[in-house]
Amino acid sequence: MKIAFTAKGTDWDSQMDPRFGRTEYILVYDDEKETFESFDNRDIENEAHGAGPKTSQKLFELGAQVLITGNGPGGNAATVLQKAGVKSFIGAGGMNVKEAYKAYKNNELKEF
Amino acid sequence: MKIAIASGKGGTGKTTLSTNLSVLLSETERVVLTDLDVEEPNSGLFIKGDLKSEEIKYKMIPEWKEDTCTLCGECQKNCNFHAVIQLGPQIMVFPELCHSCFACSELCPTNSLPMQAQRMGTIKEYQYRQMAFVESCLDIGQEQAVPLIGQTNEYVNQKFDEDYIMIFDAPPGTSCPVIEATKDVDYVILVTEPTPFGLHDLKLAVETMKELKKDYGVVINRYGLGNDDVIDYCKEENVTVLAKIPNSRKVAEIYSKGKLIYNEIPEIKEQFLKLKEFILTRKKEFVQ
Numbered sequence: 001m002k003i004a005f006t007a008k009g010t011d012w013d014s015q016m017d018p019r020f021g022r023t024e025y026i027l028v029y030d031d032e033k034e035t036f037e038s039f040d041n042r043d044i045e046n047e048a049h050g051a052g053p054k055t056s057q058k059l060f061e062l063g064a065q066v067l068i069t070g071n072g073p074g075g076n077a078a079t080v081l082q083k084a085g086v087k088s089f090i091g092a093g094g095m096n097v098k099e100a101y102k103a104y105k106n107n108e109l110k111e112f
Numbered sequence: 113m114k115i116a117i118a119s120g121k122g123g124t125g126k127t128t129l130s131t132n133l134s135v136l137l138s139e140t141e142r143v144v145l146t147d148l149d150v151e152e153p154n155s156g157l158f159i160k161g162d163l164k165s166e167e168i169k170y171k172m173i174p175e176w177k178e179d180t181c182t183l184c185g186e187c188q189k190n191c192n193f194h195a196v197i198q199l200g201p202q203i204m205v206f207p208e209l210c211h212s213c214f215a216c217s218e219l220c221p222t223n224s225l226p227m228q229a230q231r232m233g234t235i236k237e238y239q240y241r242q243m244a245f246v247e248s249c250l251d252i253g254q255e256q257a258v259p260l261i262g263q264t265n266e267y268v269n270q271k272f273d274e275d276y277i278m279i280f281d282a283p284p285g286t287s288c289p290v291i292e293a294t295k296d297v298d299y300v301i302l303v304t305e306p307t308p309f310g311l312h313d314l315k316l317a318v319e320t321m322k323e324l325k326k327d328y329g330v331v332i333n334r335y336g337l338g339n340d341d342v343i344d345y346c347k348e349e350n351v352t353v354l355a356k357i358p359n360s361r362k363v364a365e366i367y368s369k370g371k372l373i374y375n376e377i378p379e380i381k382e383q384f385l386k387l388k389e390f391i392l393t394r395k396k397e398f399v400q
Binding site for chain 2: 047048049050051053054056057060076079080083084
């Protein structure tokens with residue numbers, strides 16, 4: 001299963017980015033293959049509108065089934081994520097990626 | 113001649129100025145007042161006229177036709193606003209993000225995104241004493257003010273000739289709705305208050321008007337409150353102060369009852385008469 005994180009950096013020790021649509025990086029961990037990849041999302045800064053749907057679409061293309069983030073997606077993003085079958089977990093905005101993953105594993109994050 | 117009443121900061125007195133000035137002008141001139149603050153029009157709280165006509169306004173939004181779509185993805189490439197998103201075998205349209213530019217629809221090779229009319233609001237026209245009053249209001253749940261402001265301007269342009277003094281009560285702020293409400297006017301009156309907040313947002317509004325290359329002047333409302341920083345700023349920047357409306361508890365009392373203030377207090381009337389004179393002089397120059 002592919003798990004996506006919104007983060008401010010590219011590795012496990014990076015701080016989580018509490019924002020979804022305008023997150024700086026998307027990190028994807030595949031817990032079956034144990035692979036870890038990062039995707040630069042900083043282009044989104046140039047977009048005045050529709051950051052939420054755009055980032056949601058990226059998650060769909062990356063094949064993520066779970067999203068771990070901070071504040072949670074807005075209305076439009078949530079609609080796309082739902083259609084894409086991505087489950088969202090929120091409240092990890094103040095953690096680093098490693099802590100966020102642990103919290104998710106321990107069922108400490110709220111499902112959106 | 114078209115005059116917009118704008119502000120930067122909200123709550124400085126755009127509606128108070130628009131309504132009172134319009135009614136005062138209409139004693140001797142042909143006037144149409146238009147409320148362009150379509151997200152929360154409130155000139156109507158003070159101007160209770162007879163309803164003459166009502167029009168429902170629409171914006172155009174694409175609708176996906178699944179049966180003819182080949183999922184080529186052109187639509188989402190062409191949308192600058194991410195209002196059209198392809199998600200595997202389906203196309204999603206977000207009406208709140210759509211700017212009705214028609215790009216996705218016109219450039220679709222199989223015509224699978226025809227534009228459909230979607231209701232966004234109403235324009236009502238009233239007669240109040242000798243004055244016409246146009247009120248534009250977005251429907252609940254609609255997020256975009258700009259298309260309705262644009263259509264309201266078209267409505268006013270069609271219905272009223274150049275001989276009218278057209279007063280536009282603009283939305284607050286300095287973003288797209290304000291640009292749309294002020295871009296075609298001949299003069300902009302910026303209403304502010306002599307407080308740090310008022311000054312901060314006045315600066316933004318002045319910058320915006322400079323960028324739009326507009327002719328503008330400032331009215332200081334609730335004058336006597338706060339400090340002199342607004343006056344000093346206007347002096348430094350060579351911005352004309354058109355009037356100073358004194359701060360007064362009595363004004364607040366009259367206003368809270370939904371009544372007009374210009375005729376009730378001599379010091380206030382004096383300032384409104386000053387504004388009227390300024391506008392009539394401008395109009396003469398404008399006609400020549």
